Amino acid sequence: MQVLEIKVPDIGDFSEVTVIELLVKPGDHVNIEQSLITVESDKASMEIPSNAAGVIESLLIKLGDKVSEGTAIARIQLAGHSEQSLSVGERAQTATATTAIDTDAAAKSTAATSPIKLEAVSTPPQTAMPQASTSHQADAATLLLDKPHASPSVRKFARELGVDLSRVKGSGAKGRITQTDVQSYVKGALQSSPSSTEQNGISASGSGAALGLIPWPKVDFEKFGAIERKPLSRIKKISGANLHRNWVMIPHVTQHDEVDISDLETFRQALNDEHAKSGIKLTMLAFIVKAMVQCLKRFPEFNASLEGDDLILKKYMHIGFAADTPNGLVVPVLRDADKKGILDIARESSELAAKAREGKLSPADMQGGSISISSLGGIGGSFFTPIINAPEVAILGVGRGQMKPQWQARTTSFEPRLMLPLSLSYDHRVIDGAAAARFISYLGQLLSDFRRVTL
Numbered sequence: 001m002q003v004l005e006i007k008v009p010d011i012g013d014f015s016e017v018t019v020i021e022l023l024v025k026p027g028d029h030v031n032i033e034q035s036l037i038t039v040e041s042d043k044a045s046m047e048i049p050s051n052a053a054g055v056i057e058s059l060l061i062k063l064g065d066k067v068s069e070g071t072a073i074a075r076i077q078l079a080g081h082s083e084q085s086l087s088v089g090e091r092a093q094t095a096t097a098t099t100a101i102d103t104d105a106a107a108k109s110t111a112a113t114s115p116i117k118l119e120a121v122s123t124p125p126q127t128a129m130p131q132a133s134t135s136h137q138a139d140a141a142t143l144l145l146d147k148p149h150a151s152p153s154v155r156k157f158a159r160e161l162g163v164d165l166s167r168v169k170g171s172g173a174k175g176r177i178t179q180t181d182v183q184s185y186v187k188g189a190l191q192s193s194p195s196s197t198e199q200n201g202i203s204a205s206g207s208g209a210a211l212g213l214i215p216w217p218k219v220d221f222e223k224f225g226a227i228e229r230k231p232l233s234r235i236k237k238i239s240g241a242n243l244h245r246n247w248v249m250i251p252h253v254t255q256h257d258e259v260d261i262s263d264l265e266t267f268r269q270a271l272n273d274e275h276a277k278s279g280i281k282l283t284m285l286a287f288i289v290k291a292m293v294q295c296l297k298r299f300p301e302f303n304a305s306l307e308g309d310d311l312i313l314k315k316y317m318h319i320g321f322a323a324d325t326p327n328g329l330v331v332p333v334l335r336d337a338d339k340k341g342i343l344d345i346a347r348e349s350s351e352l353a354a355k356a357r358e359g360k361l362s363p364a365d366m367q368g369g370s371i372s373i374s375s376l377g378g379i380g381g382s383f384f385t386p387i388i389n390a391p392e393v394a395i396l397g398v399g400r401g402q403m404k405p406q407w408q409a410r411t412t413s414f415e416p417r418l419m420l421p422l423s424l425s426y427d428h429r430v431i432d433g434a435a436a437a438r439f440i441s442y443l444g445q446l447l448s449d450f451r452r453v454t455l
């Protein structure tokens with residue numbers, strides 16, 4: 001029986017690469033192009049295949065050894081020293097001898113001509129190279145150098161379980177993902193609610209695994225007392241998933257301020273008295289919408305959306321407002337607020353709020369907003385941190401107006417004034433803190449002296 005020594009072929013620029021995996025052992029039967037070992041440099045891992053079929057007689061290297069082109073890997077007893085196996089082996093060796101010299105080129109030419117499986121150290125499972133590589137796959141390998149770090153056998157294991165390695169946290173050296181990491185990930189996913197549908201890693205309940213977090217606590221609540229299980233409403237599920245995405249994806253900052261609306265409240269009550277018969281009721285919301293329009297005119301970056309590296313600046317002024325309904329939160333949008341007077345804004349917003357409570361809003365009623373207002377003033381509370389309604393870049397939270405002592409320079413005394421708490425959350429990728437402070441100060445000036453809206 002003929003014995004052949006298998007050597008590391010031309011592996012491009014790589015030399016002194018570490019053996020990180022032995023994929024065969026003495027006595028194993030191997031086929032041509034079956035991987036024998038995995039080696040790893042700081043840039044890529046490669047499986048070195050056999051260029052002959054037969055039985056491994058002995059391994060000539062061990063884990064951790066450094067190998068280069070020409071290092072003997074194993075002795076193999078050739079199975080039926082056939083013309084075909086030798087010629088394939090010879091052809092493979094000839095081909096590998098022509099492989100290129102840098103990682104990129106090595107990947108491309110290797111894929112095209114040699115049986116070496118070259119993978120970026122971090123290639124995720126779905127792009128792990130099959131035996132018959134194509135140049136397209138080799139390109140993918142070279143492009144994926146900063147993805148998860150795992151050995152081919154762990155990638156194979158993950159692939160078999162359908163696990164996306166980019167979601168698994170590696171506990172090995174330099175963050176390398178081990179088989180145990182994959183097993184723990186699967187365990188965590190199974191422990192989370194089976195009904196939670198992940199949407200790009202985010203779901204209404206969410207396993208947390210997608211964000212690299214520990215799983216959601218699983219508690220047997222009945223152990224502590226009586227409970228009732230109530231499914232989330234459709235609106236809650238939809239708005240929950242949206243709020244979760246917005247909270248996670250947008251770097252929020254919330255700027256608070258308190259503004260004196262005493263004079264505006266007097267004006268509002270006078271207008272309400274005047275229009276008592278018309279059936280239109282003016283609440284603070286209509287005045288805030290009107291003042292917001294002025295603010296958007298002065299600070300156009302608040303009437304914008306991020307699209308990749310571009311900021312879309314909107315020339316229209318459609319103002320959304322959160323409405324509390326028996327089924328959950330919805331945000332109808334009041335169109336062209338800049339073209340409407342206070343009374344029209346009040347009438348339309350109360351119509352939209354009624355439609356929202358009856359569950360009759362159409363998707364079109366809730367689209368195309370410039371900025372949103374979340375007014376909890378009718379209910380109570382002061383400052384809070386509203387979540388931006390993507391793809392908008394800011395939202396104004398309004399609390400309940402409260403009488404408070406305010407220092408008056410004019411009379412050099414404290415006077416009781418009606419103070420309105422405002423909370424402006426903004427997307428810090430688009431809006432700087434200084435711009436937000438200017439926006440809320442200007443809004444405060446308008447609400448304190450509503451005549452300024454006409455300027």
Ligand code: CAO
Nearest residue numbers: 283284285322323324353374375376377378386399400401
């Ligand atoms: N300070 C003090 N009183 C206020 C106020 C404020 N900031 N805002 C409203 N009020 C008063 C109103 O004047 C009205 O008083 P009267 O009954 O004496 O006339 C009362 O509170 C109820 O107002 P309203 O809530 O019916 O009307 P509105 O125009 O202020 O708000 C709407 C309409 C649809 C925004 C509101 O009904 C609503 O649903 N708010 C909840 C929004 C929400 O859930 N936000 C949270 C989103 S998640 O972050």
